[in-house]
Amino acid sequence: MNRVGGWLLAAALLLLCACGRMAEVRPVGEGTDRPSLMYPDYRDVTVPCNLAPLNFYYTAPGRGRFATTFSAGDVSCTLRGREVVWKERRWKELLAAAAGGEVSVVSRTGDVEVRWAFRVSADPIDPYLTYRLIEPGFEVWDDLEIVERCLENFDTRVISDWRHTGNRCMNCHIHSRARGDLSLFYLRGEGGGAILQRDGKLRKLALRDSSMISPTVYGEIHPEGRYGIFSTNTIIPAMHPVGGRRMEVYDTASDLVVADFDANRMLTFPETARADVFETFPVFSADGRWIYYCAAPVRPLPAEVAQLRYSLVRRPFDPATGAIGSPADTLWSASARGASVCHPKASPDGRRLLYTVADYGTFPINHRECDLEMMDLETGEILPMDAVNADRSDTYHSWSSDGRWFVFASKRGDGLYGRPWFCHVAEDGTPARPFLLPQADPHFYDAMLRSFNVPDLGKAPVGFDAEDIGRLLRDVPAEVFE
Amino acid sequence: MKRKALRTVWIVLAAAALAVGAAQAVFLLRHPYFRKYAAQNGLSLREARKAWGRPDGISELAMGLAVESSLENWDRVAALAAEDRTSEVGTYYYNLANAMRGQLPDRLLDYYQPFERGLFLPVGEHSTPFVIGCAGDVWFALGDMVMAERDAMLGLIFSPAHKGSRYVRRLAETNLVTGDREAASKFLRMLLDGPRRDRKWAEERLPGAWTPAVERRIEGKRALLPALDVVHGMDQVPLILRLLLNANPGNRMALDYLLCYDLLTKDLDAFVGDYVPALTASRLYEEAMLIVLAAKGGMNEENLVRYHIAAETLERFNRFVTVYRRDGGSGRNLGEFRNTYWYYFYYAVRNE
Numbered sequence: 001m002n003r004v005g006g007w008l009l010a011a012a013l014l015l016l017c018a019c020g021r022m023a024e025v026r027p028v029g030e031g032t033d034r035p036s037l038m039y040p041d042y043r044d045v046t047v048p049c050n051l052a053p054l055n056f057y058y059t060a061p062g063r064g065r066f067a068t069t070f071s072a073g074d075v076s077c078t079l080r081g082r083e084v085v086w087k088e089r090r091w092k093e094l095l096a097a098a099a100g101g102e103v104s105v106v107s108r109t110g111d112v113e114v115r116w117a118f119r120v121s122a123d124p125i126d127p128y129l130t131y132r133l134i135e136p137g138f139e140v141w142d143d144l145e146i147v148e149r150c151l152e153n154f155d156t157r158v159i160s161d162w163r164h165t166g167n168r169c170m171n172c173h174i175h176s177r178a179r180g181d182l183s184l185f186y187l188r189g190e191g192g193g194a195i196l197q198r199d200g201k202l203r204k205l206a207l208r209d210s211s212m213i214s215p216t217v218y219g220e221i222h223p224e225g226r227y228g229i230f231s232t233n234t235i236i237p238a239m240h241p242v243g244g245r246r247m248e249v250y251d252t253a254s255d256l257v258v259a260d261f262d263a264n265r266m267l268t269f270p271e272t273a274r275a276d277v278f279e280t281f282p283v284f285s286a287d288g289r290w291i292y293y294c295a296a297p298v299r300p301l302p303a304e305v306a307q308l309r310y311s312l313v314r315r316p317f318d319p320a321t322g323a324i325g326s327p328a329d330t331l332w333s334a335s336a337r338g339a340s341v342c343h344p345k346a347s348p349d350g351r352r353l354l355y356t357v358a359d360y361g362t363f364p365i366n367h368r369e370c371d372l373e374m375m376d377l378e379t380g381e382i383l384p385m386d387a388v389n390a391d392r393s394d395t396y397h398s399w400s401s402d403g404r405w406f407v408f409a410s411k412r413g414d415g416l417y418g419r420p421w422f423c424h425v426a427e428d429g430t431p432a433r434p435f436l437l438p439q440a441d442p443h444f445y446d447a448m449l450r451s452f453n454v455p456d457l458g459k460a461p462v463g464f465d466a467e468d469i470g471r472l473l474r475d476v477p478a479e480v481f482e
Numbered sequence: 483m484k485r486k487a488l489r490t491v492w493i494v495l496a497a498a499a500l501a502v503g504a505a506q507a508v509f510l511l512r513h514p515y516f517r518k519y520a521a522q523n524g525l526s527l528r529e530a531r532k533a534w535g536r537p538d539g540i541s542e543l544a545m546g547l548a549v550e551s552s553l554e555n556w557d558r559v560a561a562l563a564a565e566d567r568t569s570e571v572g573t574y575y576y577n578l579a580n581a582m583r584g585q586l587p588d589r590l591l592d593y594y595q596p597f598e599r600g601l602f603l604p605v606g607e608h609s610t611p612f613v614i615g616c617a618g619d620v621w622f623a624l625g626d627m628v629m630a631e632r633d634a635m636l637g638l639i640f641s642p643a644h645k646g647s648r649y650v651r652r653l654a655e656t657n658l659v660t661g662d663r664e665a666a667s668k669f670l671r672m673l674l675d676g677p678r679r680d681r682k683w684a685e686e687r688l689p690g691a692w693t694p695a696v697e698r699r700i701e702g703k704r705a706l707l708p709a710l711d712v713v714h715g716m717d718q719v720p721l722i723l724r725l726l727l728n729a730n731p732g733n734r735m736a737l738d739y740l741l742c743y744d745l746l747t748k749d750l751d752a753f754v755g756d757y758v759p760a761l762t763a764s765r766l767y768e769e770a771m772l773i774v775l776a777a778k779g780g781m782n783e784e785n786l787v788r789y790h791i792a793a794e795t796l797e798r799f800n801r802f803v804t805v806y807r808r809d810g811g812s813g814r815n816l817g818e819f820r821n822t823y824w825y826y827f828y829y830a831v832r833n834e
């Protein structure tokens with residue numbers, strides 16, 4: 001009898017939990033951060049054939065019954081409930097049946113029936129994503145961590161965190177051409193440095209010499225791994241009292257430098273260290289023979305911050321010597337466009353350049369108008385991105401190793417927290433409707449108060465974890481660069 | 483025999499449980515604000531003790547100020563502040579409570595004033611998490627929702643569990659005021675998932691469900707919003723206040739905070755520029771103007787009328803000057819002037 005009572009109690013508890021899950025989600029609809037009938041809204045998106053299940057929930061009011069039927073080829077599956085949560089095996093079956101095609105979906109609640117679909121691209125996405133989890137802050141931080149997520153399931157792994165680094169500031173992790181064995185991030189503060197993972201080795205580097213404005217900030221590793229191109233910036237945070245932009249961050253000085261990781265040297269060049277020009281956000285071309293960066297004439301700041309507009313510039317780079325050359329080509333003119341460009345990223349296939357455009361400035365994450373733009377590097381043509389951009393900041397993008405996918409941080413929805421969105425790029429450069437990183441719990445983002453900062457794709461997991469970073473910080477002095 | 487031993491064990495256990503319960507009850511009676519502040523930070527009592535340690539009288543009082551301020555019980559805030567005359571947080575809430583009741587300048591120098599830090603709590607690398615969590619209250623009251631939102635975000639960052647209705651309510655409300663409905667909806671949804679008191683608060687603020695009181699409150703705050711988009715540093719307090727006044731010259735609280743900021747930082751040139759006698763009045767301002775007029779040779783009838791300086795204040799100032807000169811500025815025999823701006827101006831020294 002006691003055993004029966006226990007089972008009844010457990011069943012009642014389960015029922016209670018289920019009822020809790022069935023609870024109506026509010027507020028939803030027009031003018032809220034949950035405007036669609038489901039969240040995340042996966043209608044008409046294109047997903048890769050190796051993606052984790054697209055779990056979601058319905059936002060419809062009331063306590064109705066929900067049934068969702070997915071069909072592709074000869075596979076059909078109906079999931080019941082407001083929360084649509086897949087078993088991994090069934091999801092994989094569905095994806096396999098739909099690869100290169102479409103999944104048709106029928107959502108039913110009461111008398112209402114909605115038919116929709118999503119496409120499954122045969123192009124797999126690089127299966128790892130790194131990102132920094134950070135609360136929107138203002139010069140201060142607490143409990144930062146950099147996480148690596150496997151996109152084929154819901155596994156996550158912390159690769160650096162506050163527990164092992166004395167709660168210090170750490171900046172975002174970037175792969176070189178999505179390589180799991182070549183990547184970099186910064187641990188700031190005393191005893192910190194740039195953490196370079198290369199040739200199976202972790203190094204801590206003091207990427208600064210006496211002529212530089214600051215330690216290195218934004219940058220990228222050369223495809224061959226010997227050099228890195230970086231900006232060195234004096235960064236000033238400030239506030240916008242009106243207009244919803246909240247925080248504006250600008251540089252009062254910025255130059256470019258090259259780091260030689262073999263010779264432990266910093267290289268500077270007069271062409272990219274001009275006192276009358278702000279130079280920032282440098283990256284390499286796919287073949288490593290060019291650098292792309294953003295440049296703007298120096299202005300009095302913050303008084304003229306609304307007139308601070310960066311152009312997109314290209315200069316030759318010599319992979320044998322690490323030298324930045326001349327002439328400079330302006331690929332995208334700020335004065336002609338009346339806007340400002342930042343964060344250029346060349347696709348690994350060398351065909352396209354993806355960057356962000358805002359009305360002005362160099363820190364667009366709070367600029368609602370900030371959108372992604374893509375340039376065809378062969379023709380100079382700017383490709384339409386209407387399917388990708390939203391009415392909130394879309395930025396901090398990175399390419400997959402084959403150039404067929406990119407991930408970007410978007411503040412669409414609540415406008416405050418950056419989330420990783422993924423976009424497929426067709427052979428002709430046409431971008432598909434992007435999708436939000438799926439989570440095991442479809443309500444994951446409801447309670448999440450941290451941004452996914454600088455999401456970056458990787459073909460393989462990085463070769464270190466948070467404990468390795470803690471040891472490196474504690475036991476290894478930073479290598480000096482001259 | 484075995485039964486007896488079992489019974490004894492039960493009795494001991496029951497007594498222990500009772501003792502623990504009684505100790506807990508005594509703790510809660512002695513530290514009611516600790517519990518409330520913990521709840522506002524999304525913490526159980528056990529988590530709060532682990533994060534903050536056992537409260538003492540000072541921390542209990544500080545938490546009381548933060549809790550009562552969040553509930554906008556300004557008389558209670560003032561009463562609690564009267565018990566703490568030594569901390570920046572105590573002064574900050576004392577000033578805020580007085581400002582909310584239109585008495586900021588009149589009562590400013592009746593209390594310990596650590597220069598401008600009693601008006602605006604410093605937020606930076608050296609600030610404590612508790613101070614950071616309190617710093618936005620004044621900005622919300624003044625009408626700067628961007629600064630209020632910044633401090634609520636920072637409050638969340640530095641709260642032990644990175645959550646808490648104290649900050650989430652503020653984030654919801656700042657965004658309702660600025661009209662960012664998408665952002666507000668995120669925070670309202672989080673509150674609707676929380677305890678009953680938060681659910682009720684959020685229910686009243688859902689789109690289309692505003693009570694007349696909520697509507698009045700939101701509209702009242704909207705009326706205070708700045709209008710000019712001048713990018714400013716986070717510590718440029720006078721500029722932020724002037725932007726509020728530029729949009730709403732009638733924002734008396736912002737004007738008083740600006741004038742008191744000028745006076746507590748002893749920036750009399752700024753005070754003269756900011757002072758509009760037609761918009762606010764206080765003995766404090768009269769006293770400050772007398773220093774200015776005396777220093778710049780403007781002690782004439784026209785100026786005394788222009789700056790609304792009462793004969794009684796002038797007479798008292800003359801007495802202060804007489805004693806000050808007689809004793810060579812030593813500060814002796816000036817006890818009766820201790821709550822005047824003259825005394826503050828000449829004798830207050832920064833403890834840095």
